[in-house]
Amino acid sequence: MMTYQTLLYYCYSPIAEAEQFADDHLKFCKSIGLVGRIIVADEGLNGTVSGTKEACEAYMAAIKADDRFAKTDFKIDDVEAPSFIKMHCRYKSEIVHSGLRDPNIIDPNKQTGKHLEPAEFQKMIDQDDVVILDVRSNYEHNLGRFKNAVTLDIENFREFPEKINELAQYKDKKVLTYCTGGIKCEKASALLLHHGFSDVYQLHGGIIKYGKEAGGEDFEGKCYVFDNRIAVDVNTVNPKVVSTCYNCGKTTPKMINCANPECNEHVTQCDECGDKLQGCCSVACTTHPRKRKYDGTGYYVKVPQPVNVAKK
Structure with missing residues (x-):
């Protein structure tokens, strides 16, 4: 229950x-x-x-x-x-780390892409003049993404501004941005508009809301979430596993954090390699003196840190 x-x-x-x-x-x-x-x-x-x-x-x-x-x-x-x-x-200085702190350039309360409800997004994704843009990090879109989505080689959302020039080829398209819950798209879509993209949209409520209201249709794989569930199912219409094991290449829907706390890399890993490597991403990490005990989940409670310390 x-x-x-x-x-x-x-x-x-x-x-x-x-x-x-x-x-x-x-x-x-x-x-x-x-x-x-x-x-x-x-x-x-x-x-x-x-x-x-x-x-x-x-x-x-x-x-x-x-x-x-x-x-x-x-x-x-x-x-x-x-x-x-x-x-x-x-x-913290931002509610999502982007490096875009100048409200005269990026202010989601003043300008963002047009918000699309899940049903509207669903109707548009197969149109010829549409580009679906995933604004999340590598480990997130490697686990799951919309069919035919454009993905970016970024380790963190703060690298998104550096990719604007790579996206210039889509300026004459309708650009549909999406992320986990919508927060990154608020700034990503605003930045695209700032750089001359004229027809920019964002999936309101992100992948999570799309799964609840549109059945997750055409979202392939799982969605990474920032809690101890690590990944959640989205698609109940036409599900498909797209992620592969970081170690052996076998298709797997499972994601872990490396058991070496100084690595803590997010990787997709099959159960067989997880057992073999004790939840580590590599053989080298298995020998780390602080390696955490692998319980099959690949999630570890972080070492306690002081809370509410201002970061400026």
Whole structure:
């Protein structure tokens, strides 16, 4: 029985005294029994939290009762157990690290691509004048992506601005951007518009919402998520596994974090190689003195760090 929920959400909305807000928000989340990870910045909120259905309902009600965040769109998953171990709420310079901090150039509250609901996105993806653009990192789109999507060779979203010139060939197309929950597309689509792309769209609610409302049709593989589930199924219409084992090349839908904590690489790995390499991405990593015990999941609780330390 699914007695818990996991909420994925973001909201671009200015927060005065955001560092203090992060401290207060952490206390509130703990008081209602939530676990998860929330990033607070001057520009807004970005979070994934998990807890009982009652706690999640209380959290959503509190967020929507705040005029600054009333427009927040929550993606809700029913889960068997909480998707995190602890509750973290940290202040950072951006709610998604892009390096695009100049509000005179990129401000999602002023200009972004046209938001497409899942049904609208679904109708457009096969049109001849459309390009589907995945704005996520390599390890994410290697695990799963939309059929015929253009993917970028980036290790982190902050590298996206460097790829704009490579995308210039699509300026005369309708560019449909997508990511996990929609947050990266807010800035990616705005940057494309800034660089002269005239017909730019974004999948509202991202892959997660598309899976819930459109059955995930034509999304191939699994979707990487930033909690202890690691990956979730999306497509219930025409599912297909597209990822292969990093070590042997065998088709596999499974993703792990390397058991060597100093590597911690995200890789797709079959169970056979996982057992053989003890959850490591390579033979070299198996000899690391701090190698973590592999339990078959490939997920490890990070070494505890101080929370709410301002990063400027």
